[in-house]
Amino acid sequence: MAPPSDTTDDDWAAAMAEAKAGDAAAAPAGGGGEADAMAAEWEAMLGGGDEAAAGGDGGGAVGGRESTRVLNQDEIDSLLGFDEAGDEGDQKSGIQAILNSALVSYERLPMLEVVFDRLVRMMTTSLRNFTSDNVEVSLDDILSQRFGDYLNSIPLPAMLTVFKAEEWDNFGLMTVDSSMIYSIVDVLLGGRRGTAAMRVEGRPYTTIERSLVEHMIHVVLADLSASFDPLSPVTFRFDRLETNPRFATISQPSNACIVARLRIDMEDRGGRLEILIPFATLEPVRELLLQMFMGEKFGRDSIWETHLAEEMWFTEVDLEAVLDTQTMALSRALSFKVGSKYLLNATPDSPITLRCGDQPLLIGKMGRRGNNISIRVDHRRRPDPGT
DSSP states (O other), X not given: OOOOTTSOHHHHHHHHHHHHHHHHHHHHHHHHHHHHHXXXXXXXXXXXXXXXXXXXXXXXXXXXXHHSOOOOHHHHHHHHTOOHHHHTTTOOOHHHHHHHTTSOOGGGOHHHHHHHHHHHHHHHHHHHHHHTSOOEEEEEEEEEEEHHXXXXXXXXXXXXXXXXXXXXXXXXXXEEEHHHHXXXXXXXXXXXXXXXXXXXXXXXXXXXXXXXXXXXXXHHHHHHHHHHTTTOOOOEEEEEEESSGGXXXXXXXXXXXXXXXXXXXXXXXXXXXXXXXXXXXXXXXXXXXXXOOSTTOOSOOXXXXXXHXXXXXXXXXXXXXXXXXXXXXXXXXXXXXXXXXXXXXXXXXXXXXXXXXXXXXXXXXXXXXXXXXXXXXXXXXXXXXXX
């Protein structure tokens, strides 16, 4: 393009530069608008895809949560059987119920409860004489528990006594808690009535405390032996006194035991005493502990024995008259047919044995009375040795 005649070259060059600059500014503005519109369109598409993808993933996640739902702590405790609300009724649930199902309940040993009832009455009298104070002993609970679980549940500090059942050749465990220890020390050393025993924390038990508690344990063991006497005579001998549960191990941690919890009250003082007897220790008298009973009667029932003896005289039994017995091969016995003859090694004067089942009772001679064959009894036959 040629410059007009009335302009100079410099003016023309400046005008052309301004025109190019304006075109350049307009072009990016228009192109930018189209680019922005296209970018917004792509962003909307991508956003919708992401939302769709997010919705799909969310649906999968929800579906996944429904199939693999995460349990909360209460549900986990209930599944494992550690729900405190469920333990209030002593009803185990979950895995705890499965683990404890192998334990033998003390209710299957009905005589054991009678033994501990006798122990409570005896201890009430003996501890009153021992302490010269008003003592009340009560049985809180009898339960089955694994030995390892019991050791872990002992509240420390405490004194653990290992005693041996001489006739049964096995051991038991007695636990005296700290409240009972300080109460016994306070009572035996002349503490004032109506005041709780003072407890000093953070120190081991002294020799005097151990000696006084040991004297009380000897009294309790003597009563425990006396409570078992009507069932089976046994002597419980004091073996050792420990304060560390690890040194009082008398059984495998998984072995089942019977635990009797006793509460001893001396006015405003007192404490707990627990007696643990493994089932292995009770095995020699297990059959006696399984007996059913009426009141406190142990073992035999004379009324039932008399009734049974009287009824036996009216019992009908079948007697067999054995003429002869022979031993032969099985092939010969199988060869017998209708009409076969079998010769007996007996004569009319041979003795005839009357048997009841496999037991020979009477021996006599065969004869005839009217139209019947009879046997005259000559004497009784003594039972064979070992029958």
